[in-house]
Amino acid sequence: MTHCVIDQNLKELLLNYLKRHKKADLLTTYFFFLEKKYQIQPVLFLRKKTIYQSKAQLLNKLEEEGKLWRETQIIIQVGLPAVNEATKKIYICPFTGKVFGDNTHPNPQDAIYDWVSKCPENKERIDGMRVKRFFVSEDPEMIKTYVKKRRNPITKIVFSSGITGKLYSSRQAVIDDFEKSQIKSVELVDVPGQNRFKIEDNFLSFIQDQLDDSKISQFVDTLSQYAEFEGHVKCWLEENQ
Known part of the structure; x- marks a missing residue:
């Protein structure tokens, strides 16, 4: 033998x-x-209820089939302007200069009242309460001074999980989360x-x-x-x- x-x-x-x-x-x-x-x-692949010989074998199989991660692009908008070319009326905080536009906020008047009542720079008080004083302008030239050029959107490469569809900043982050949530020894x-x-x-x-x-x-x-x-x-x- x-x-x-x-x-x-x-x-x-x-x-x-x-x-x-x-x-x-x-x-x-x-x-x-x-x-x-x-x-x-x-290892047990929990999602498929299947046992594989090793973690490496499972990961290699999923990568070969394109099921572990996918590379994709997302567009990131950097901030929304408080005032733009279509704004007709603005509400201005006299303490910090924060501004709300009539077309960029759903309730600009309520927003400015709420803001000045809590503004940390607002030291003016009447009967112990912070005053709710603010400025309003409908002057086109005044409004133009508050218009800021918006930064161009950023295009970023990210990775989506082929198992959960969640987005991650790197392939390794996808793999790390997969190992943590989808694999059991x-x-x-x-x-x-x-x-x-x-x-x-x-x-x-x-x-x-x-x-x-x-x-x-x-x-x-x-x-x-x-x-x-x-x-x-x-x-x-x-x-x-």
């Missing part, structure tokens, strides 16, 4: 595992061996017996192939060559009799 390969590093990992789990059965130990030998770190030993989630096809084929009786026997036969595993191998063989 062909023996499976267990190098010195893997041997040390198995010894340490069995020292920590003195009553570990054969299959549990075998799954630990597979995890370390093939660097398997199963799963122990390999728990994968074959679960029935709540689907197992990704390639991962399922791998598990089925590794659970072949001949491969498990090769694993036991290889461990039996080392005196350090003698006690565990003996217990496993007795349990299977």
